[in-house]
Amino acid sequence: MTRSKKRQRGGRAGKSRDDDDRGMLEKSDMKNERFTSYYKAQHIIPEEEWDQFIEALRRPLPTTFRIAGSREIAHALNDAIKKTYVPLLSDVVFEGDIVPPPSRIPWYPEDLAWQFNVSKKVLRKQQAFKKFHSFLVHETEVGNISRQEAVSMLPPLFLDVQPHHKVVDMCAAPGSKTAQLLEALHAQDTATATSIPPGLLIANDSDSKRAHLLIHQSARLPSPAFMVTNLDASIFPVLRLPAPTADPRRGVKKSSNQLLFDRILCDVPCSGDGTLRKNIGIWKRWQPMDGNGLHSLQTRILQRAMRMLEPDGRIVYSTCSLNPVENEAVIAAALNSNPDFQLIDVSAQLPELVRRPGISSWAPAVNRTINTTFKTWNAYNETLTEEQRADSKMSETHWPPINAESLQLQHCMRIYPHLQDTGGFFVAVLERKPRKSSHASVAVKRDAEEAEIPVPEAKKVKLDLDDLPESQPSASFPPTPMSEDDSSRPLVLDTVEADVQAVTDTKNTTFKGKPKLSDPSFKEMPYTFLEPNDPTLISCIDQLNLTTSFPSSNILVRNPEGDAVRSFYLTNDLVKSVVLNNDYTRMRLMTSGTKVITKQEAGRGLEAQFRVLGEGLPVVLPYIDPSVILDAEFATLKTLLMTYYPLCASFADPFRSVIENKSPGSHIVRFPAGGSNDSTLSHDLLLPLWKSNVSVTLMIDKKAKSALSLRLFGEDITTAARDGGKKAPQTSQLPQNTGDVVPDEGADNEDEDAILEDEGDNGAEQ
Ligand SMILES: C[S@@+](CC[C@H](N)C(=O)[O-])C[C@H]1O[C@@H](n2cnc3c(N)ncnc32)[C@H](O)[C@@H]1O
Numbered sequence: 001m002t003r004s005k006k007r008q009r010g011g012r013a014g015k016s017r018d019d020d021d022r023g024m025l026e027k028s029d030m031k032n033e034r035f036t037s038y039y040k041a042q043h044i045i046p047e048e049e050w051d052q053f054i055e056a057l058r059r060p061l062p063t064t065f066r067i068a069g070s071r072e073i074a075h076a077l078n079d080a081i082k083k084t085y086v087p088l089l090s091d092v093v094f095e096g097d098i099v100p101p102p103s104r105i106p107w108y109p110e111d112l113a114w115q116f117n118v119s120k121k122v123l124r125k126q127q128a129f130k131k132f133h134s135f136l137v138h139e140t141e142v143g144n145i146s147r148q149e150a151v152s153m154l155p156p157l158f159l160d161v162q163p164h165h166k167v168v169d170m171c172a173a174p175g176s177k178t179a180q181l182l183e184a185l186h187a188q189d190t191a192t193a194t195s196i197p198p199g200l201l202i203a204n205d206s207d208s209k210r211a212h213l214l215i216h217q218s219a220r221l222p223s224p225a226f227m228v229t230n231l232d233a234s235i236f237p238v239l240r241l242p243a244p245t246a247d248p249r250r251g252v253k254k255s256s257n258q259l260l261f262d263r264i265l266c267d268v269p270c271s272g273d274g275t276l277r278k279n280i281g282i283w284k285r286w287q288p289m290d291g292n293g294l295h296s297l298q299t300r301i302l303q304r305a306m307r308m309l310e311p312d313g314r315i316v317y318s319t320c321s322l323n324p325v326e327n328e329a330v331i332a333a334a335l336n337s338n339p340d341f342q343l344i345d346v347s348a349q350l351p352e353l354v355r356r357p358g359i360s361s362w363a364p365a366v367n368r369t370i371n372t373t374f375k376t377w378n379a380y381n382e383t384l385t386e387e388q389r390a391d392s393k394m395s396e397t398h399w400p401p402i403n404a405e406s407l408q409l410q411h412c413m414r415i416y417p418h419l420q421d422t423g424g425f426f427v428a429v430l431e432r433k434p435r436k437s438s439h440a441s442v443a444v445k446r447d448a449e450e451a452e453i454p455v456p457e458a459k460k461v462k463l464d465l466d467d468l469p470e471s472q473p474s475a476s477f478p479p480t481p482m483s484e485d486d487s488s489r490p491l492v493l494d495t496v497e498a499d500v501q502a503v504t505d506t507k508n509t510t511f512k513g514k515p516k517l518s519d520p521s522f523k524e525m526p527y528t529f530l531e532p533n534d535p536t537l538i539s540c541i542d543q544l545n546l547t548t549s550f551p552s553s554n555i556l557v558r559n560p561e562g563d564a565v566r567s568f569y570l571t572n573d574l575v576k577s578v579v580l581n582n583d584y585t586r587m588r589l590m591t592s593g594t595k596v597i598t599k600q601e602a603g604r605g606l607e608a609q610f611r612v613l614g615e616g617l618p619v620v621l622p623y624i625d626p627s628v629i630l631d632a633e634f635a636t637l638k639t640l641l642m643t644y645y646p647l648c649a650s651f652a653d654p655f656r657s658v659i660e661n662k663s664p665g666s667h668i669v670r671f672p673a674g675g676s677n678d679s680t681l682s683h684d685l686l687l688p689l690w691k692s693n694v695s696v697t698l699m700i701d702k703k704a705k706s707a708l709s710l711r712l713f714g715e716d717i718t719t720a721a722r723d724g725g726k727k728a729p730q731t732s733q734l735p736q737n738t739g740d741v742v743p744d745e746g747a748d749n750e751d752e753d754a755i756l757e758d759e760g761d762n763g764a765e766q
Helices: 003-009 017-022 033-042 047-058 071-089 120-125 127-141 150-159 176-185 208-218 289-306 328-337 377-381 386-391 438-450 484-488 495-499 535-543 573-581 617-623 634-642 655-660 702-713
Strands: 063-067 092-094 097-099 113-116 145-147 166-169 200-204 226-229 240-242 256-258 261-267 309-319 341-343 413-415 425-432 461-463 491-493 555-557 567-570 589-592 594-600 609-612 665-671 685-691 696-698
Touching (some): 063 150, 071 127, 145 176, 176 200, 289 309, 289 328, 309 328, 328 425, 617 685, 634 685
Parallel strands (some): 166 200, 200 226, 261 309
Antiparallel strands (some): 063 145, 341 425, 685 696
């Protein structure tokens, strides 16, 4: 939707968000007979709650956000909200009405998520809320706050990601849950330095434009453990890692194994009727065939995830739909196709979250007129002609299976809008059953087949190790020798695996096959790791004073020749191994690791030099020789924020003499924790600085400067703010021969209303 349409929708100002922001759409438009009769037939909402349920669906959602970033930063920001903003926003009266202050979302861990419910008019006109809004907008832009629907925060919480986990987010865009997963992987980060977690997160989306959003979003949390792919999740290919070192006693001969994941999120495309409160257009067009049509894809994505999971791994399946055909029916079909799996009871987790159990009985609608009378697929099928049968989108798995009760579908979680003023949502947590003997496992499968439980069509070949000539562990990283126990692990082979080009060397060998550039639309540059003795890399390390512990063998470049030309990306060991052992075109790899260093044209008369990127600094910081970091006082920071290119001579000593004696180029400056007359730094602040012949500039973008300024001084004192958002001067506009360079710039802030706009999360597939 365009901004002008959004404005129209929210055009009429009034006292509540209802009146103010919904404007054009009357409450009478917010109903749909098909919706009512379908969901009444499902009996998901007790009769006495129905009116509350519908009323809640018609109300706008509260604005919700969570504090992101490293633990230290998160708690400092949270303190600012608790101690500064909540008191400031308490007792606000606007046009005669009391406006409630933000309140915490009770079930979110460590009090790090908040909600408030005020109109745009209040945010624009009421001084205290205006200030709060400005704070939220700026902190969101730099990634310290993530505006996210409350229920959308749930799946990553139930996935429980640890820094060593191999994680894949199968349907990730636009990426709000990806960000949460990435933060969990980076739980060891400090306020100033990013850790390099041993695990990995692959964020995947089949829509290439949306996959690009993932790259854009991830810039807020640069991670050497991050990859983005652009694949159909239902046929996600087998990725390879080198096999454990051959052990002659055990006779392991295989050179590579499938990369299995510890945690998989399947936040699948869905009809999205749980988002009715924000996507009000769904009221008009809702009909059950949308959900029916998505059931098969949703099931195949979950089945694919099951085959990519480590034996002790965990899958979270979620939708923003209330429809059992997209929820319990998918879970039931997947469990019946893979009896090794079970639903996990997580009712004790997040005890303050109000939820309802999953259901074991539902009634699919076979057409738009909400005919829910057929008790089974057979009963429905018998009414069809041969031709209708061929065209039918309905399958047996749309109906509850005969073993529905035994699948313990009550362990699924249903969240309804009226329970705690949220959107509607569905979450299920799946794991493998505790290991059984291979005979028992076969018996479970045979039982399932004999009971004629429908198993969806997706191809699957499941073998127990007893069927294989030799035992093979799943690929672990770094490759480890097998334990005694491994020989009895069940192994799931996949039909897709047959398609894989095997890697021939057991040692971290680069993928040797010829990239299959079958899809001309895939135009990504190749990924080339530099040799640690590459002369350009060595001179970069030297120039930036990086210590010997800098992981120089994990630096990759992206250009057709694989030369060290301009930008260097850093990956962790696991990401490197995945890149080296797989065809990047086949896995449609769009990014891997994070860009940390770039070559900077230094201006007239000066040679181009490497510099650490603003967003890359936390990653590189632990490797910078501490003796070259410059110390400066708070007043210096203020000058650097207020002026684009202050002259070195304009600073007071001691910083003035320190900077005047430095050579032109990239430097890092530290502002120590502590206070001044103006403000207090809760922790050391380290920033990249560029020195030209006579002046210096902070190499962070203007949004980061504004956020910092607001955090420190309660107002935006930056040049950009004073210039009213005019662009920073370009080098060509600067006085000749200064050699000044322009700081990294992000996209312009076009939208000051950002915090109240849809973040595009949980968008219905349309
Ligand atoms: C509900 S949205 C995901 C929201 C996302 N997890 C988040 O939290 O921001 C579903 C996503 O699935 C993607 N998608 C649709 N079909 C897919 C498929 N076959 N494989 C992978 N992704 C798919 C869509 O492009 C869409 O971005």
